[in-house]
Amino acid sequence: MSFGETDLTNTLVHLGRGPNDCGRPVNLPIHQSSTILFEKLEAFQAARDARYDPGTLYYGRYGNPATFELETMISALEGAHGTVSVSSGLAAVSLALTGATKAGDHVLVADNVYEPTRGFCDTVLARYGVDIEFFDPMDLPSLASLMRPKTAAVMFEAPGSGTFEVPDIPAIAQIARENGAVSIIDGTWATPVFCRPLDLGVDVVVHSGSKYIGGHADSMIGFIVCNEATYPTMRRTAVAFGERAGSQDVFLSLRGLRTLEIRMRQVEQAGLAVATWLREQAQVLRVLHPALPDCPGHRNWQRDFQGSAGLFSVVLKPVSDDCLHAFVDGLRMFGIGVSWGGYESLVLPVAPNRVVSPWQEDGRVVRFSIGFEDTDSLTQDLARALSFLK
Ligand SMILES: Cc1ncc(COP(=O)(O)O)c(C=O)c1O
Incomplete structure (x- = not known):
C-alpha cells in the first residue's frame, strides 16, 4: 500500500x-x-x-x-x-x-x-x-x-x-x-x-x-x-x-x-471562531492568537506554520480578583485545569513571568483551550460569564 x-x-x-x-x-x-x-x-x-x-x-x-x-x-x-x-x-x-x-x-x-x-x-x-x-x-x-x-x-x-x-x-x-x-x-x-x-x-x-x-x-x-x-x-x-x-x-x-490531523483542523477552525468573537467583546483588551494579524510574530506564523492550534489567550480589561473568579467560575462549558489539547474546552488565568522584557499588559491574561463543543455554545457561555466583569 x-x-x-x-x-x-x-x-x-x-x-x-x-x-x-x-x-x-x-x-x-x-x-x-x-x-x-x-x-x-x-x-x-x-x-x-x-x-x-x-x-x-x-x-x-x-x-x-x-x-x-x-x-x-x-x-x-x-x-x-x-x-x-x-x-x-x-x-x-x-x-x-x-x-x-x-x-x-x-x-x-x-x-x-x-x-x-x-x-x-x-x-x-x-x-x-x-x-x-x-x-x-x-x-x-x-x-x-x-x-x-x-x-x-x-x-x-x-x-x-x-x-x-x-x-x-x-x-x-x-x-x-x-x-x-x-x-x-x-x-x-x-x-x-x-x-x-x-x-x-x-x-x-x-x-x-x-x-x-x-x-x-x-x-x-x-x-x-x-x-x-x-x-x-x-x-x-x-x-x-x-x-x-x-x-x-x-x-x-x-x-x-x-486522528491528529483531523482534530487539529477542527480545533483550528473552532479556536479561530471563538478568538475572533472574543476580539469584539467590550471586556477584552486583546486576543493573543498567532493567526490574528496583531499577534507579535504573526508574519513568522504565516511563513513557518501550516495552521493554528486551539490554544490562545485574551487580555481582559483590568478587573478585581473577585471579578476574575466570577468570570472563570461562571463558565459552564470550560473546565478549569492545567494542560490542554484534549476534547473538552478549558480555561485558566496565566501570569506571564518575564525577566528580560517585563510583561506590559495591564489586564489579566486568561488562556483558553478550545475543544470539540460547538462554538455557538462556547461563545454563549463566554458572553454570560463576561457579563460578570462589568
Ligand atoms: C508548551 C508545553 N511544553 C511542555 C509541557 C509539559 O508537558 P507534560 O505536562 O507532558 O509534562 C507543557 C504542559 O503544559 C506545555 O504546555
Whole structure:
C-alpha cells in the first residue's frame, strides 16, 4: 500500500501498526515488557551491543515493539533522524537540555517558555554548573549579541507559552548553529501537523504528547525529536536517566495520532471562531492568537506554520480578583485545569513571568483551550460569564 507523500492523514492511519501480516487486529496491542528472552547467549549479546539502536529489543527500559513503532512514526511526521519517547513533556524538555549541556556551559532560554522549563533551568541545570541566561525571543540582534563561545544550547518555544508571540524559528536556529550551539524548540502547540521545525533548521524538537498527540486528556508522554547529530546523545541521556514512556501511554499516543490531523483542523477552525468573537467583546483588551494579524510574530506564523492550534489567550480589561473568579467560575462549558489539547474546552488565568522584557499588559491574561463543543455554545457561555466583569 502506498500513499501520496502529501496526504498526512493517510500516513497517520497507516504507519506505526507493526508488520503487515494477514489476520491481525487493526491496532498494535499494549506491549507490557521488562525482560526480553533470547534463545541463545549470542543473540542476547548482539542485542546488548545494539541496545541503543532503535528497534533493538533488549530490555523493557530500552523500548518494545510499540515504542519503536511510535518513535518511527513521530520521526516520519517530523522529518527527523530519530525520536526518543519519555514519560512526559517536561521530561523531554529537561532531558534534551541535559543531553545538550555540561558543567561550565552557557544556555540561552527564551523568556516566554513554559514556566516549568524555566524552573528546570533555574534550579536543576544551574545547580549542575550550567550558566542560564534568558533572552527575548522576538529580539534577534540581542540574541546574537548574547551568544558566547560556551553557549551550548538555545531553548525556545513557538509560540510563547501563554502569550503566543511567534519567534523567527529559522533565524534563531541559524544564530545557534553559527555559534556552535544546539537549538531546541518546544513544538507542542503546533504539533507536526502545523509545523516541522527540523525543516527550518532546528536541531531538536520536544513535544508534550500529553496534549494534542494523545488528545483525550488521559495520557502523559513526551518526545525528543532529533536530527542525526543530536540523536545518539539524546537517546543515551534518556536511557542513562532510566527514562521511558509507559506502555499504556505509548498505546494511547499511537491511537491519538490516527486522528491528529483531523482534530487539529477542527480545533483550528473552532479556536479561530471563538478568538475572533472574543476580539469584539467590550471586556477584552486583546486576543493573543498567532493567526490574528496583531499577534507579535504573526508574519513568522504565516511563513513557518501550516495552521493554528486551539490554544490562545485574551487580555481582559483590568478587573478585581473577585471579578476574575466570577468570570472563570461562571463558565459552564470550560473546565478549569492545567494542560490542554484534549476534547473538552478549558480555561485558566496565566501570569506571564518575564525577566528580560517585563510583561506590559495591564489586564489579566486568561488562556483558553478550545475543544470539540460547538462554538455557538462556547461563545454563549463566554458572553454570560463576561457579563460578570462589568
Ligand atoms: C508548551 C508545553 N511544553 C511542555 C509541557 C509539559 O508537558 P507534560 O505536562 O507532558 O509534562 C507543557 C504542559 O503544559 C506545555 O504546555
